[in-house]
Amino acid sequence: MGMLDSRAIAIVGYAETRLVRRSGRSALSLAGEAVDRLLERTGVERSRIDGLATTLAMSEAGNPFYSSLVAEGLGLSVSWCQATDIGGASAGGNIIRAGMAIEAGLCDIVLCLAADAVSTQDRSMQSGHRTEYADPAGYAGPLSAFALLSSVYDHRHGLPHQALARLAVTQRNGALLNDNACEVLRKPLTEQAYLDSRVVSDPLRILDCVMRCDGASAVLVMSTRRAREMGFEKLVHPIAYAERINFDPREERDADILQSGFTDVAPRAFQAAGMKPSDMQMLHWYDDFLIALILQLEQTGFCGPGEGGAFVLAHDMGHAGELPLNTGGGQISAGQPGLAGGGVNLVECIRQLFGEAGARQVRRHGNAMLTGIGVIPYARNWGTSAVMLLERSQ
């Protein structure tokens, strides 16, 4: 058995900062706050942490020694260090990479970190096709890509406007119950207000898109054996994981731009766990754009192509509903702290599995499905897709 299906890896604690629009702080400052909180909550001494996996930060993107900067800044001397650069899939990717390093005997206790202050300062510059072929053509960033994808969906199936409105409101209701969500987003939203919101790039509305902010999250990973030795009672195990980088570069999938790597990673993850979509008790899905949630529903086996809208309208996806989704507001309604955005979904996922989500706690919290979406390739669907299935220790 591998480390996942044998439940050999455990997440023992999590912490996050509030998400703040233009905090004026740095990624390291935010990381320090999250780590302080994590150590306090877990009672683990900083000197026992001997592994570090971190997402990158757009606010520090010019620094080619980023993970070392983080280790030095946080006073960590580690025997294994990793910067995970698969975009929004990095926070989940950190967990699995940490598990691999522990299994390999390279380290014992790993801090998995996600911190970015992109709304205060963006020092990122995407060399390659973005600057040479996309920007000159009129590309205005990820929202251009998702507007173009949405236009194809609209042409083929008709955009499910009412379902998108439902998703916007459902997640906003989660943010209203989440003290860590961006303050500017913690205002009640109606479906009509979503439908009436400004179009930024047809057919994409402003409320289809995430708002960038600053924030950090931190998660502590160790072997299940070590976690038991140290007396941790609440554990969450990653039980299956699959990721795909650079999906279908030769267009062998019918040259269909709507197809993403989720058509590959979801079946692999479900098969590895011996589970199916209907076994999932809650979804913590990467939500940089609402249409990405519709496409994930259709491509991870919850429904068929073109049926995502009907699925949303047929299911209560609020925290008290039958299939809770992004219960803290997700990134759409809590904010996207740049390359640390995947940490928003990850930490809410762990908090719910631990049963610590307070007023928005879901009823059934034995397992969860976490996803990540990564980079935007040239003129294709997103390039990186990742699925992790997690389970609360019995």
Added chain:
Amino acid sequence: MNAAVHHLPSDIGRPFREGLAQRRLMLQFDAASGRAQFYPRPQSLYSEAGVQWREASGRGTVEALTLSRVAPPHLADAVPYALALVRLEEGPRLMARIAAPFETLAIGQAVAVAWDASGETPAFPVFMPA
């Protein structure tokens, strides 16, 4: 940030950029199968036979279409504009503006490359309804 490094484009795309100066849309083709690829890559995506550069027909169809009210800095004054993914006759997708009113455009529409003389030098390809 080092501005000189920032603005130095990859050597891989030099034939494409030289083509722009002559208003020729240049593509890489797999030397064995003849399958085209865009954007320019260091290898053929389709075989180990290498790539050959040839001029494209400039004809294609609109595969995805948006009216962008946001823009990169050099096009800030051009918004709103139609931005599309054009499926070239040779196979690959190319991202480009369509120099026509958005209301007159649709997915599936035939387009042909046009060269906008008013903007940058050399012009980046835009498309017009064919």
